[in-house]
Amino acid sequence: MKSPYQILGVSEQASDAEIKQAYLQLVKDNPPDRDQQRFRQIQQAYEAIKDGDSRLRYALFHLPSLTFDELLEHAFPQNRVAHAMPAEDFLKLLTSVASDKLPFKTQVKAS
Amino acid sequence: MSDIIIGIDLGTTNSEVAIVENGKVTIIADAGKKILPSFVGIGDGGEILVGETARNQYLVYPERTVKSIKRLMGQDAQVVMADRQYSPQEISAVILKRLKAIAEDYVGHSLSKAVITVPAYFSDAQRQATREAGEIAGLEVVRMINEPTAAALVYGAGQSEAKRMLVYDLGGGTFDVSVVNVQAGVVEVLSSHGDNHLGGDDFDQQIVEHIQNHLREQHGVEIEGHGKAMARIVRAAENAKLRLSDEPFVQIEEEYLLEHGGTPIHLTLELARSTYEDMIADYINATMDATHIALKGAKLTATDIDEIILVGGSTRTPCIRERLFDEFGFEPHGEVDPDLCVAMGAAMQAAMIAGQSIDTVLVDVTPYTYGTSALGYLDGMPYPYQFVPIIHKNSVLPVRKSEAFMTHQDGQRAVNVRIYQGEDPDALNNIEIGEFTIEDLLDVPAGNIITLTLDLDLNGILHVSAREKASGMEKSITINNAISRFAPEELAGAKRRIEGLFGEEGAETDADRSESAAAAEARNLIKKAESLFDTVSAEDKEDMVDLIETIMAGLESGNDAALREPVERLNDIIYYLES
Structure with a gap:
């Protein structure tokens, strides 16, 4: 089971802005239209650690x-x-x- | 080559179709016109009319013409057109079929797939109805996207720096407001709110009522029930509204509106912009309240917003721009035509789904909270219908959430599950959108665990399943409004009916034969004038429409003498145009 930090590829010390940047980049590469499972995983990881x-x-x-x-x-x-x-x-x-x-x-x- | 998917904005007043070619968005014009009025009618020969011709006919034959059908989508309603009943889905399908044909003409081959936009605040039932309209029209609706989101996509594409935008979308029948973050090629909707029955049609209605009051006071006439006179007043009200966007006063004039006690009634009424703004103040206030709810939903304040995007024709109303300026302290954007940018966004999303480009990715949210009811507490008292939210408002789509419930009686063999949409802690104050029963549960003591899963897809359509944990028994449904929903065989029937309508073109009727020669000549002249509408200047057209209205009033009253003068003038105009 990957942690949200691992899914987004950021360190546990990452700032809000860094986390957001990583999230947006992943969304760009994995639009919700393509692979919903993957998108949902990214979305949940982001919501878990966004602020x-x-x-x-x-x-x-x-x-x-x-x-x-x-x-x-x-x-x-x-x-x-x-x-x-x-x-x-x-x-x-x-x-x-x-x-x-x-x-x-x-x-x-x-x- | 990948399939072309067209983008369609199916609006209350106007509709458009667009495609992406070589990375560029094109709104496809039909005979030079990018906007197809959302009017459907049955012509003199029983042929189907869509767009401008139906819109022109509305003045003369309101009983054979349908407008603003979008307002009835998702309701268990029927409209009558030329003595036949149609569902809102069927009328919408006629518009979609026309748009599809326009696009097919343009690309030179048949098309079968579309992205259709819907108001963000459209409910589940309204979305289902839209999808059905697509099916009836022979279009596979590969995705429905929210109108303000589509507009944000147009403004967000190619945006290099991060921006927070407020999309204020006031159309003919619906209002949406969305807060959007545009950053690093992702258009991310943070919150959405709206009202799916608030729009420019309501503004028209206020003016119509104003005119009705005037006629009642001045002439003692009750105009309700006079179909043609009402149609003319509706059109006059709409024109007055449009002109008030540029002028402080307008003169509303309709000659020979109808006969009352043997004398013709002429309408002459001045309307000041300030009076009109007072009439619509409650509506504008409602949109500003919704704007604040959307900001709150995004956990932002007005100062956090970098840009305002105006979408929909009704945003041309000057007092809306003023109110937004007062709230936010800067002028809204309007570089992209507010009537066209939704269709452009739909085409961009369509191109992305077709695999053409992925320059900008959309992330959208649901404007509604979905949940169920359970035994619980309300205001500290035990209450059987406590609302249990499961998917919260402004959740990112697609979203799937589960909640566990327990049976409350020993040996309880069935559970009734109701699904609601709304925010009220009392489920009965929310909108019930579906219910189902799971039966044959295990015969066990109270506390049997049932998990309920709600799954809201990218189109904003809800799928529900419930599961008895101990046995694994599952029951699932797609929420649909059982009343307005078509059964599959009904859908096929509707499709054939609409196809039939399109196949009957060119037939003639003899309805006009009993009239006098002067009346017949007048009708022919009107047809000739209408056939020129597409090529004449706006000014000439206005003159012609005015004359046609006068002639129609004369025809209706059967007074051939009243026809002579306007027929002569219309003849002169046509002669001048054709020479």
Whole structure:
């Protein structure tokens, strides 16, 4: 099972712009009209990591091999904790994470 | 050589057909005209008329002519044309057949495949009906693409820098607004919203009502029910609207509109642009509200938009440009004719599907949320029809999503699944677009898992399947509006009927024989005048149409004396044109 980063061919440190660029290039080479399966895979990979929010969500809920400490490390990298997140932002982050896109409910996502 | 696929814009008021040749998009003209009015009629000899001739006939024989059929697509409706009933699909098929013939004439061989555009906000039923119209016309609809997306494709092709565009598409009958990102050869729709029953026809209707009120107050006449007089007023209203795009005031004049209590009624009414703008203000406000919903859907604000693209003839209304300028702070784009760019985009997508070129790739979204209903809560209270969204508005197409549900009774052997389109948490406030039942479930305690999968394809058509997890038993349907949908044999019948209509050309009737010699001469003159329409200047044509209207009014009242003067003048014009 390839990770979204592998599908898009970007590093885990890639910026939003780099991820978008990689996505667009892949879409250009794999239009939805040609191979829908392939396009859907690219699209899902992009949606999983397209911005900070989704990358955080992906890091928190799609890497079961990580320990809790590692998860926290993923969520709040040490080098950025120097200026701690304001409480309001943290709450906003939590509510956005706890949205319907998460597998909390009796929901099964098929590809 | 790969098959040529034509691109068709099947509009409420106008239709066009285009192809890509040697990498260049061409709108195919018919007798010099790129625009085919979306009018269908039955002529004097029982022959089928499409386009300009049907449009001209509408004034004289509204009962034999159909306009704006697109507004009825997807509904369980029938229209009457020359005493026969037709479905909206059949009338649309007549227009498609004509466009197909125009393209075949141009390329010199037969064609069988098309990309047809539909309003982004067209529902599942409206899309199905469009596809059926294509089948009846003998066209395989290889793809339906959204009109604003097609327009964005035209503007996005060859664009080197990344841009965010707002496509504001106001046609004769529908309104769409899409937010589009154009970057690195990909035209990516970020969000779409609209109203599939809002357009220039509604603006005309406001003017028509204004005229009706005027006639009621000034002359005490109720014009409803006078078919020909109404047709003339509809045409006069449309002309007034068009002229108000350039002039602050227009004079609406129709002589001999009808007879009332023995005296002829002439219509004379001045309409100011400001009055007209007040009449349509609610509609314009609705389009601006939709624009904000689209921006919100794309998580953008007005300042993020780099360009505005205007599509559809109704965007020529000056107050629309002003409102957009007020919102966004810059002038909208209009380099590509707003009447033609949708057909051009359709042709570009067609060429891509045919394998000709892949300069620009389209990524589109659905403007609707699709889901089902389940036992749940509404406002904190248990409620049997809680809406459970499965595919969310603005999801990229194609999209497939599944959701798991459980039976709530021991030994429950059947589940009824309803599919809705809409945003309301109460499913009953959304549009139910289909339902089906899965029976013979296993006899097990409550909690039997059923997975429901919704699959929305590139054409925006929904396929649904449900599966009992334990047994693997599956049931699938393609959502179709059971009411408006044709059964296969009905479709074949419709196809034959429309083919028959086209085959009957040239037959003559004797309907006119009982008339006086003066009336017969007048009718012949009208035919002669109409045959010249394609070659005369707009100004001459306007004069001729005015005279024809006057003559028709005289014919209708049976007053031969009233014919003399306009017949003479029309004769003079024709003589002058032919010499």
